[in-house]
Amino acid sequence: MGLVQAEITLKNPSISDIAPLQIACLVDTGALHLCIPEHVKIQLELEEHDKKEVTLADGSKKVVPYVGPIEIAFKNRKGFVGALVMGDEVLLGAMLMEDMDLVVIPSNRTLDVNPCNPNISASMAK
Numbered sequence: 001m002g003l004v005q006a007e008i009t010l011k012n013p014s015i016s017d018i019a020p021l022q023i024a025c026l027v028d029t030g031a032l033h034l035c036i037p038e039h040v041k042i043q044l045e046l047e048e049h050d051k052k053e054v055t056l057a058d059g060s061k062k063v064v065p066y067v068g069p070i071e072i073a074f075k076n077r078k079g080f081v082g083a084l085v086m087g088d089e090v091l092l093g094a095m096l097m098e099d100m101d102l103v104v105i106p107s108n109r110t111l112d113v114n115p116c117n118p119n120i121s122a123s124m125a126k
Contacts, residue, residue: 004104006092006111009073011037012044013080020073023090027111029104031093034070034083035062040065041085054084062086074102075113077121099123 006028011020021043032052040046046067053063068082077100092111097103101114101121116124 002109004109004111006074008092009089010040010044010090011071011073012046013069013071014047018043018045022069025090025092025096027092027104029094029097030090031120032095033053033091033093034072034081034096035086035093036067036070036083036090037090038085040090041065041083044070046070046083048085049082052084054086072096072102073098074111076119077102077113 005024006027007022008025009022010019012018015111021040048065048067050066051063052066053061055061066082067085067087069080070083072079072081079096081096081102100115102111103114105112
């Protein structure tokens with residue numbers, strides 16, 4: 001299918017005078033979490049709340065900071081999440097896509113709101 005990129009907005013909801021960041025991200029349905037590079041953590045003044053051991057694609061393990069909260073916006077969707085601090089670009093994983101009811105459109109390699117629920121995100125709570 002190829003790489004899918006999207007433009008998202010990240011914000012620190014705990015500190016209102018910090019400007020939100022509009023940033024390109026890599027959409028990865030095979031990853032679980034939101035991952036941000038160190039410079040995004042610094043710009044948004046995000047607090048480290050924990051460390052998590054993550055397993056990388058090659059099977060190796062790494063301990064990384066877990067920060068938050070982060071408010072994320074895409075089109076008419078918003079979500080709140082913590083993020084792993086790792087890598088050199090923002091990576092949007094499957095858990096956040098599920099939470100915000102976002103889907104990848106393979107034919108044009110884009111991220112979009114779920115066409116079955118265009119006006120409000122839907123979720124299952126059973």
